[in-house]
Amino acid sequence: MSFFLYKPHVYGPEGVTTPDVIIDTVLKPKALDDQLxxxxxxxxxxxxxxxxxxxxxxxxxxxxxxxxxxxxxVMAISGGQTIFFRTAWRVEHHLKxxxxxxxxxxxxxxxxxxxxxxTRCSAIVTxxxxxxxxxxxxxxxxxxxxxxxxxxKAVLNVSILPQANRExxxxxxxxxxxxxxxxxxxxxxx
Amino acid sequence: xxxxxxxxxxQGLWLSHDDGDSWARLLTPTxxxxxxxxxxCVEAHPKRPGEVLVGTDQGLYKMNPAEGRFExxxxxxxxxxxxxxxxxxxxxxxxxCGTRPAELxxxxxxxxxxxxxxxxxxxxxxxxxxxxxxxxxxDPRDADVIWATVEIDGVFKSEDRGKTWTLMIHGxxxxxxxxxxxxxxxxxxxxxxxxEDSMHRSRDNALTWLQEPTDVAPFVYFRSLMQxxxxxxxxxxxxxxxxxxxxxxxxRSTDVGKxxxxxxxxxxxxxxxxxxGAHPADPNxxxxxxxxxxxxxxxxxxxxxAKKTRELGEIRxxxxxxKLGEPSP
Numbered sequence: 311m312s313f314f315l316y317k318p319h320v321y322g323p324e325g326v327t328t329p330d331v332i333i334d335t336v337l338k339p340k341a342l343d344d345q346l347x348x349x350x351x352x353x354x355x356x357x358x359x360x361x362x363x364x365x366x367x368x369x370x371x372x373x374x375x376x377x378x379x380x381x382x383x384v385m386a387i388s389g390g391q392t393i394f395f396r397t398a399w400r401v402e403h404h405l406k407x408x409x410x411x412x413x414x415x416x417x418x419x420x421x422x423x424x425x426x427x428x429t430r431c432s433a434i435v436t437x438x439x440x441x442x443x444x445x446x447x448x449x450x451x452x453x454x455x456x457x458x459x460x461x462x463k464a465v466l467n468v469s470i471l472p473q474a475n476r477e478x479x480x481x482x483x484x485x486x487x488x489x490x491x492x493x494x495x496x497x498x499x500x
Numbered sequence: 501x502x503x504x505x506x507x508x509x510x511q512g513l514w515l516s517h518d519d520g521d522s523w524a525r526l527l528t529p530t531x532x533x534x535x536x537x538x539x540x541c542v543e544a545h546p547k548r549p550g551e552v553l554v555g556t557d558q559g560l561y562k563m564n565p566a567e568g569r570f571e572x573x574x575x576x577x578x579x580x581x582x583x584x585x586x587x588x589x590x591x592x593x594x595x596x597c598g599t600r601p602a603e604l605x606x607x608x609x610x611x612x613x614x615x616x617x618x619x620x621x622x623x624x625x626x627x628x629x630x631x632x633x634x635x636x637x638x639d640p641r642d643a644d645v646i647w648a649t650v651e652i653d654g655v656f657k658s659e660d661r662g663k664t665w666t667l668m669i670h671g672x673x674x675x676x677x678x679x680x681x682x683x684x685x686x687x688x689x690x691x692x693x694x695x696e697d698s699m700h701r702s703r704d705n706a707l708t709w710l711q712e713p714t715d716v717a718p719f720v721y722f723r724s725l726m727q728x729x730x731x732x733x734x735x736x737x738x739x740x741x742x743x744x745x746x747x748x749x750x751x752r753s754t755d756v757g758k759x760x761x762x763x764x765x766x767x768x769x770x771x772x773x774x775x776x777g778a779h780p781a782d783p784n785x786x787x788x789x790x791x792x793x794x795x796x797x798x799x800x801x802x803x804x805x806a807k808k809t810r811e812l813g814e815i816r817x818x819x820x821x822x823k824l825g826e827p828s829p
Contacts, residue, residue: 317558319572325530326569357576357614396559396572479618479663486620490627490652491674491696 314352314394316373320380322400331375336392351390358391373398501782502823506552507789508539510814513554513570517823520787520797520808532570533561540583544821545592546780552821555582555597562611565824573611583816586636590643596662598633602650606662617662622653627676635679640731641689647706649677655693657706671709673697679725683733683756692757694722694737699757714739716760717751726776728801729783736763736786736802740772744791748773752802767807770794777818781826789815 316331336347371384371394382398505516507523512535514523528535533556541555550565559578561570577599584598593610602621607614625631632651639645648656654669655677669675676696683690693700693709698720700709714722717739728734733756740748748769751760771792778786784801793811795818798804 319532325527325567326532326571327529328532328534354578355576356574356578396574396578479615485624486622488622488625488627488631488653488675490625491676 312349314349316352316394317354318373318380318382318394318396318398320375320398320400327400329375331373331380333373333394336371338386347386347392348390352392352394354394354396356396358387358393501785502826503779503781503785503820504823505777505787505820506542506544506818507795507812507815508542508554508817509793509812510538510816511536511812513539513542514812520795521810523810523812526569530569532564533572534558538581539816540581541585541817542819543585543587544779544819545587546589548592549821549824549826551592552819553585553587553595555585557581560585560597560611575605575607575611575614576616577605577614581632584633584636584648586638588638588643590638594661596636596646596648598636598648600630600632602631602633602653604633604636604648604662604665617658617665619648619650619656619665620667621650621656625652627652634677637680637682640682641684647680649680649693651678652676652696655680655706655709668702668706669709670707671702671711672700673711678723681725681727681735681757682731683727683735684731685733685756690756692725692735692737694725696721696743698722699737701757712757714751714760716762717749719749721745721772723748723772724775724788726778726786728778728786730780732783734801736776736788738773738776738788740769743772745772746770748790750788750802750805763802763805765796765805765807767794774815775817777820779820779822781822785820787818787820789818791815 313332313334316333318331320327320329333352334349336349336352338347369384370381373380373382380398380400383395385393505520507514512525514525516523525531525535538557539554543553545551550563552563554561554570560573560575560582562573564571577597580599582597582599586596588594593608595607595611597605601623602619604617604619605614606617622631628651631653633648634651635649637647639647644659644661646658646662650656652675654667654672654675656665657668658665672695674695674697678694681692688703689705691702691706699712699714699722701712702709719739719741721742722737722739724738726736728736733754735753735757737751738748739751748771750763750765750773752763753760769790771790773788774791776786776788784799786798786802788796791814793813793815795808795810796805797808
């Protein structure tokens with residue numbers, strides 16, 4: 311049995327909860343390829359190293375949890391890896407609040423969001439297409455807003471900021487060995 | 501001064517709203533992170549009351565005072581132990597975090613994006629296996645200079661706000677470095693460094709170090725240092741029998757460590773004193789914690805101390821900040 315242990319911070323009307331959620335099934339929307347995503351391709355790592363020119367699709371995932379559904383931003387990178395962001399929002403026991411989400415970005419793309427749940431398990435419902443990962447660290451900010459969510463009582467603002475690995479300062483650390491406290495026998499325990 | 505005290509423990513972050521007498525964690529359902537997360541560090545910024553940062557083994561978090569909870573800050577450090585967090589006193593959006601393994605991550609936009617600094621610390625250590633960052637300091641004199649200590653590797657200095665780093669260990673008798681204090685006086689700069697094997701001093705901005713005996717203490721395991729107020733020369737040092745240890749003491753100096761006196765404590769520490777907690781809003785109000793959970797408080801700049809009744813298991817760091825509405829420096 312394989313699964314992905316998802317550790318979201320779920321925002322809702324009463325505050326924020328921090329459950330651990332086991333995800334064992336993920337279905338991409340038909341607009342992409344309508345395929346199951348292997349759960350070993352799921353991650354919540356904030357920083358991933360992707361090939362230059364990778365295509366990034368972004369959207370929301372619906373995660374069945376806690377007797378209802380939580381929404382979380384998702385990035386699907388060509389090649390398979392799929393990032394489930396740890397920031398998420400609870401939608402009470404129905405999906406209607408998620409139906410009117412809109413999605414836009416500074417890349418000039420405006421994507422309609424239409425929810426059509428495929429399964430009672432976790433599923434990515436809609437992903438905007440063909441968002442290119444920027445080269446050379448150019449920023450791509452995708453703002454998602456929920457203008458009509460009476461239960462959620464919130465506006466969803468998510469910034470996705472792809473960043474070139476070279477933005478780490480040049481000259482990464484070289485492996486080096488320390489013998490520890492120097493020049494004398496040591497009687498302590500660290 | 502009415503204040504909120506914070507204690508980073510191995511069972512979450514604890515808060516006290518009543519002068520350190522009673523302590524509680526945020527509500528589990530809405531607090532923003534797992535209540536028994538291992539919290540290694542907590543930082544209150546002098547210019548932004550309420551915006552407290554907490555480093556844990558499950559990521560970095562920022563206090564949301566309006567909602568009374570912590571907000572998760574996405575970062576590359578989620579799977580690391582975030583042991584130290586420091587914000588530039590002049591630019592609160594410039595954040596430096598130190599981790600285990602010993603790496604530094606820097607954000608210049610309040611945590612929106614991060615880069616890994618080329619610290620080039622040892623990646624492996626025979627003595628503790630994995631090295632770790634023990635302190636981060638912004639130089640009080642030069643805004644471009646940042647300092648870090650690494651256990652076990654030594655003292656690191658950056659003169660370009662973290663873009664390059666240099667290991668400064670010439671003369672250190674022991675590379676297990678823990679903490680630094682800076683004093684800029686009429687006769688020049690003096691830096692004190694606490695190490696696993698006694699106190700060290702540099703008079704040439706860390707180019708060379710000299711080991712300094714402190715005969716007043718029967719131990720040599722120096723851990724935490726702090727200066728009472730800005731550039732006063734009044735320094736507190738914690739020293740214990742060993743880590744985690746079975747006892748410890750506070751030394752106080754009014755001449756930047758040239759002479760030390762042992763401070764009377766009302767109750768014997770049960771382990772090494774791991775850290776001092778202070779805030780510029782009132783330099784005389786200071787907390788310290790032993791690693792095994794004791795909390796002491798001073799209201800006279802560390803001359804006298806009261807032990808708080810409440811103990812909190814294992815404490816790694818303390819700080820405090822004025823309650824909102826109280827005067828800030």
